[in-house]
Amino acid sequence: MRVYLDNNATTMVDPDVVREMTPYFGEKFGNPSSLHRFGSETHKGITRAMDQIYAGIGASDSDDVVFTSCATESNNWAIKSAFFDRIKNGDRNHIITTEVEHPATLATCRWLESEFGVKVTYIPVSGDGSISAETVSSFITDKTALVSIMMANNETGVVFPIKEISEIAHKYGALMHTDAVQAIGKLRVNVRDLGIDLLSMSAHKFHGPKGIGALYIREGIKLSPFIHGGGQMGGLRSGTLNVPYIVGMGKAMELAEYHQRFDIKRIETMRNRLEDSLLQISDTFVIGDRKKRVPNTILISIKGVEGEGMLWDLNQAGIGAATGSACASESLEANPILEAIGADQDLAHTAIRLSLSRFTTNEEIDYTIEKFKKAVERLRNISTSYAKVKAQNEAYPHK
Amino acid sequence: MRVYLDNNATTMVDPDVVREMTPYFGEKFGNPSSLHRFGSETHKGITRAMDQIYAGIGASDSDDVVFTSCATESNNWAIKSAFFDRIKNGDRNHIITTEVEHPATLATCRWLESEFGVKVTYIPVSGDGSISAETVSSFITDKTALVSIMMANNETGVVFPIKEISEIAHKYGALMHTDAVQAIGKLRVNVRDLGIDLLSMSAHKFHGPKGIGALYIREGIKLSPFIHGGGQMGGLRSGTLNVPYIVGMGKAMELAEYHQRFDIKRIETMRNRLEDSLLQISDTFVIGDRKKRVPNTILISIKGVEGEGMLWDLNQAGIGAATGSACASESLEANPILEAIGADQDLAHTAIRLSLSRFTTNEEIDYTIEKFKKAVERLRNISTSYAKVKAQNEAYPHK
Numbered sequence: 162m163r164v165y166l167d168n169n170a171t172t173m174v175d176p177d178v179v180r181e182m183t184p185y186f187g188e189k190f191g192n193p194s195s196l197h198r199f200g201s202e203t204h205k206g207i208t209r210a211m212d213q214i215y216a217g218i219g220a221s222d223s224d225d226v227v228f229t230s231c232a233t234e235s236n237n238w239a240i241k242s243a244f245f246d247r248i249k250n251g252d253r254n255h256i257i258t259t260e261v262e263h264p265a266t267l268a269t270c271r272w273l274e275s276e277f278g279v280k281v282t283y284i285p286v287s288g289d290g291s292i293s294a295e296t297v298s299s300f301i302t303d304k305t306a307l308v309s310i311m312m313a314n315n316e317t318g319v320v321f322p323i324k325e326i327s328e329i330a331h332k333y334g335a336l337m338h339t340d341a342v343q344a345i346g347k348l349r350v351n352v353r354d355l356g357i358d359l360l361s362m363s364a365h366k367f368h369g370p371k372g373i374g375a376l377y378i379r380e381g382i383k384l385s386p387f388i389h390g391g392g393q394m395g396g397l398r399s400g401t402l403n404v405p406y407i408v409g410m411g412k413a414m415e416l417a418e419y420h421q422r423f424d425i426k427r428i429e430t431m432r433n434r435l436e437d438s439l440l441q442i443s444d445t446f447v448i449g450d451r452k453k454r455v456p457n458t459i460l461i462s463i464k465g466v467e468g469e470g471m472l473w474d475l476n477q478a479g480i481g482a483a484t485g486s487a488c489a490s491e492s493l494e495a496n497p498i499l500e501a502i503g504a505d506q507d508l509a510h511t512a513i514r515l516s517l518s519r520f521t522t523n524e525e526i527d528y529t530i531e532k533f534k535k536a537v538e539r540l541r542n543i544s545t546s547y548a549k550v551k552a553q554n555e556a557y558p559h560k
Numbered sequence: 561m562r563v564y565l566d567n568n569a570t571t572m573v574d575p576d577v578v579r580e581m582t583p584y585f586g587e588k589f590g591n592p593s594s595l596h597r598f599g600s601e602t603h604k605g606i607t608r609a610m611d612q613i614y615a616g617i618g619a620s621d622s623d624d625v626v627f628t629s630c631a632t633e634s635n636n637w638a639i640k641s642a643f644f645d646r647i648k649n650g651d652r653n654h655i656i657t658t659e660v661e662h663p664a665t666l667a668t669c670r671w672l673e674s675e676f677g678v679k680v681t682y683i684p685v686s687g688d689g690s691i692s693a694e695t696v697s698s699f700i701t702d703k704t705a706l707v708s709i710m711m712a713n714n715e716t717g718v719v720f721p722i723k724e725i726s727e728i729a730h731k732y733g734a735l736m737h738t739d740a741v742q743a744i745g746k747l748r749v750n751v752r753d754l755g756i757d758l759l760s761m762s763a764h765k766f767h768g769p770k771g772i773g774a775l776y777i778r779e780g781i782k783l784s785p786f787i788h789g790g791g792q793m794g795g796l797r798s799g800t801l802n803v804p805y806i807v808g809m810g811k812a813m814e815l816a817e818y819h820q821r822f823d824i825k826r827i828e829t830m831r832n833r834l835e836d837s838l839l840q841i842s843d844t845f846v847i848g849d850r851k852k853r854v855p856n857t858i859l860i861s862i863k864g865v866e867g868e869g870m871l872w873d874l875n876q877a878g879i880g881a882a883t884g885s886a887c888a889s890e891s892l893e894a895n896p897i898l899e900a901i902g903a904d905q906d907l908a909h910t911a912i913r914l915s916l917s918r919f920t921t922n923e924e925i926d927y928t929i930e931k932f933k934k935a936v937e938r939l940r941n942i943s944t945s946y947a948k949v950k951a952q953n954e955a956y957p958h959k
Contacts, residue, residue, distance in 0.1 A: 163598075165598055167590075167591070167594055167596065167598065170591045170593070170594050170599075171589065171590065171591035171594075171800060172589070173586065173589040174585040174586060174589055176586065178585075179582075179585045179586065183578075186573040186577075186578045186769065187572065187573060187575065187578065190570065190571070190572040190573055191566075191570065191880070192566070192569045192570035192770075194569070195566055195569050195570075195880065195882065196868075196871055196875070196882075196883075197566065197871065197874070197875040197879075197880035197881065197882075198875055198878075198880065199562075199564055199566065199880040200569075200880070229629075230628075230629030230630075230633070230771065230799060230802075231629075231799040231800060231802075232799075233787055233788075233789040233790065233798045233799035233800075234629070234787055234799060236789070237787050237788055237789070245675070249675075263789070263790070264789045264790040264791065264798070265788065265789035265790065265798060265799075268788035268789050268790075268791075268798065269788045269789070271788075272788050276644070276648075363800075365800060370585060370802070370804065371591075371800050371801065371802045371803060371804070372629065372771060372772065372800075372802025372804075372805055373771065388632055388633055388636050389632075389636055389664065389667035389668045389670075389671050390632040390635070390636070390662070390663045390664035390667050390668070391632065391662070391663040391664065391667075392663065392667075399632045399663070399664060399667065400629060400630040400631075400632035400633060400664075401570060401630060401632075401762075401764060401770050401771075402770065403629075403630075403769070403770045403771025404770060405769065405770070405771075406771055469595075472595055472596065475596070476595070476596040476597055479597070480596075481590070481594065481596035481597065481598040481599070482596065483594065483595075483596075484595075
């Protein structure tokens, strides 16, 4: 059996999305900027994709949605251009973000610090993996140019209070950017209701293709381009339009929005059943209040078991899971969110993330529960650190 | 009949390329950074693509090839990072490029001028659309950080003397970057023989998909990343790898290299036949010595006929052509290369670019010759400016 429970890393492209994209490789291969029919026959598909994306995030017609190559590019663009427009060529000098953003945000902020001396505040998360609007309040000043805080955390699935944070940002004249990569398709995202100025998204996290993302730009926000050139996308993002992926991202958004509205309870029920079953294993805990998380994610810590060991055993059983975000997975570092919430080093290496999708089945959940329990048993039997945990538990049974 | 003669704007994706890509949307959809088998089963495809690209451009194993979202990104990266590494944080202050580069290069250079006060020299082209290594020599100094000159011009197809220019650049300790977008698949490109440090390429110009490119980085060249984040591609370009397009670009490169070696004469013969036939029309001329051009391109000026009028008539007949580069086509400006070679305003609007591919057939060429001649006849009959040309010719028949 093959069970894919790493949907926060990437998702399978929906077969309907593949079907929509395919004609644009062959019969409709034109460059949309060309004046002849080979160019213009791509326009309908692009317009429909735009409509699907505007509808999916509740954007107004007067807002901009600009296609990029991925959310990493979107985050780089939003943060670097906020720097060029409002710090280097403006009178502000400060960016607020969190300690638990995606590396695309963190690395960009660190680059602005080292290259241009920008002041960046990295807000910590509390023990349940959440952040509060009050914490943002306590750091923001009238020199803050940008607040960049993700909508839902990729590791834990914990949802951050973006609406409240937007209000605070705007009170101080700062722009509000959110990385919504882990939110689209998992919770209702309405940019206007949430008061967002800039929003990053990535198609491959909602069953679209890898290699395309977008940046939403609220009406009236002037953002310098990040990639200069031929002036495509109204001069905001140059480079020949990736027509098949644009069409695919539009379809993926339409499907994501539909499933988020009518199908998400089913995924949540499976996730909860999986979570409840795994929590029956002794000395395990899940990070983040279930009610404050997106409905597909579990980050579980298994005392005395290295996350990599679990990954290995699960992989042997055909189950794909993660110890943390995929981009960091090759480095075998401690899970950054567990470090951020202050877990000790032993514990920081014991996290496993399971993330479901609309293609996950109940049979797959049953199979995963069985294999997961077996893996924990096997690994704890050979774990010296778990021997210590057990000894402690026996010595202080009420602790 | 549908005839596509705008292959310098974009190309049809080769059906073999589509076939190679397709499994990576569905059955092999994993994130290559993931540790489980869903991730690792993508590695073989990526490695093969890398091999195909290294072979295609003659790169050494110790060089880097980094995938980007397009050549526009590659050009932005090469030029901006040369600035950050060697001008802002170094002791040089000067970039050399040409007046006829792609907008991705020109707009990036202009941004560095306005944002950071970098000195940029834009080398002019001569009347035949070419540049000489001597001209580069006359502008280069030991303060020059980067020479960025394209391998073949997108409008005329004229090939620039990159090997000689590289030698000059290196004599002064400058990096040599070339935008090879219009060269791959049309002439032999060997980065080691040519002495290139940085080379930009774009899959969709050689029958791969739109939305993927690469930057070649010669061994030993340290280039700061342009897109910061999770550290993919050895930290040089962050963002989840676009596996299907990487696989597709590799296959496209393999095919391009094969056809460039064994099939290019066929395309050149068709191009020459088309060119000879069109030059039989009175008061026309083609820019650039045929022997100095890539084998698929014709930029022809038709006195007294607006390029847009020709485009319209050809489009009505099902033929896709261009007045200039696709990204500039919506602005209806004068052809920049005709302006650069000093043609007067009347003439600068009379250019039509025809660019063939390996999918072009002799039947399509016959059809195009017929329709092209008819269009010129029709448009000259209603052209007031051509009436003047004719009157001049009759008054000064030997001129």
